[in-house]
Amino acid sequence: MIPFGQAVGEWARERQPLWAEYGLMLRAFRRDWLALVSLSIIIAFIFFAAFAPWLTPYPEQGRGVPNIAERFQPPSRLHPLGTDDLGRDLWARICFGGRTSLSIGFLVVVIAVLIGTPLGAIAGFFGGWVDEVIMRLTDIFLAFPSLLLAIAIAAALGPSFTNAMVAIALTWWPWYTRLVRAQTLSLRERTFIEAARGIGVKEGTIIFRHILPNVMTPVLVQATMDIGSAILTGAAMSFIGLGVQPPTADWGQMVSVGRVYFINAPWFVTFPGLAIFLVSLAFNLLGDSIRDIADPRTRRAVR
Numbered sequence: 001m002i003p004f005g006q007a008v009g010e011w012a013r014e015r016q017p018l019w020a021e022y023g024l025m026l027r028a029f030r031r032d033w034l035a036l037v038s039l040s041i042i043i044a045f046i047f048f049a050a051f052a053p054w055l056t057p058y059p060e061q062g063r064g065v066p067n068i069a070e071r072f073q074p075p076s077r078l079h080p081l082g083t084d085d086l087g088r089d090l091w092a093r094i095c096f097g098g099r100t101s102l103s104i105g106f107l108v109v110v111i112a113v114l115i116g117t118p119l120g121a122i123a124g125f126f127g128g129w130v131d132e133v134i135m136r137l138t139d140i141f142l143a144f145p146s147l148l149l150a151i152a153i154a155a156a157l158g159p160s161f162t163n164a165m166v167a168i169a170l171t172w173w174p175w176y177t178r179l180v181r182a183q184t185l186s187l188r189e190r191t192f193i194e195a196a197r198g199i200g201v202k203e204g205t206i207i208f209r210h211i212l213p214n215v216m217t218p219v220l221v222q223a224t225m226d227i228g229s230a231i232l233t234g235a236a237m238s239f240i241g242l243g244v245q246p247p248t249a250d251w252g253q254m255v256s257v258g259r260v261y262f263i264n265a266p267w268f269v270t271f272p273g274l275a276i277f278l279v280s281l282a283f284n285l286l287g288d289s290i291r292d293i294a295d296p297r298t299r300r301a302v303r
Contacts (some may be wrong), residue, residue, distance in 0.1 A: 035286055045097075062092030077274075080171035100234075104161065105228070112172040118212075119173070124182070149285070160243075175226075224287035239256040
């Protein structure tokens with residue numbers, strides 16, 4: 001048996017070029033002001049959502065308790081963003097709504113990556129009938145507009161947070177399958193893969209130890225950009241009544257209700273809409289920056 005210290009040393013030596021590449025990416029990231037600003041916005045929204053009960057003066061209203069006596073109050077010292085149609089503090093509602101909106105964005109992408117990435121690696125590595133079966137199944141899902149398919153699935157399952165999340169994830173995994181398959185097709189002919197085959201390494205080990213770690217950079221870039229789109233899609237589902245249900249706070253649901261009162265209470269729809277806009281824009285800009293930093297050909301320009 002190999003001693004523990006020797007095994008750790010061999011593991012570190014094998015991954016030394018990878019850690020060096022990550023170090024270069026981190027240094028380039030710290031010089032990209034747009035990436036830093038985008039990341040700061042995302043961290044701020046996550047912070048407000050995570051600590052909403054302690055950062056809002058009306059946590060019970062954030063959870064949905066009405067306060068009819070203060071309906072449609074404009075922004076003031078007591079209510080910095082005003083109140084909604086049931087007298088609930090909008091700042092509290094937006095902070096609590098960030099929990100559902102951000103959760104659906106992250107969870108949709110995680111589920112899509114967990115489904116699509118292994119399928120793409122398997123299809124690209126084995127080829128033949130395995131590739132045909134997986135890619136034809138992928139084409140079936142891609143033949144329908146993703147939002148319409150998600151709406152159809154959510155309508156069949158019933159309106160709820162979980163069903164909306166599952167519906168969106170089931171329409172997004174094919175993009176990761178196609179992305180990873182294309183990367184795997186180029187990797188499987190590389191010398192290190194041929195060497196692993198030559199010394200008898202099992203195919204499953206090659207896929208999960210050598211193929212997948214080398215395709216995760218483009219997957220990470222795509223996932224970062226997709227979180228913003230997932231938040232938008234989740235808000236759209238709530239807007240039409242197929243997502244999060246009242247009294248749970250959700251940005252899309254708040255925009256749906258607030259649009260009715262836009263003339264008399266414009267703050268009701270404006271602030272939730274700005275939250276959706278800022279978070280989606282921040283994730284897209286962060287994804288663009290990570291894409292540029294991860295590509296050695298463009299990293300020099302970022303410096």
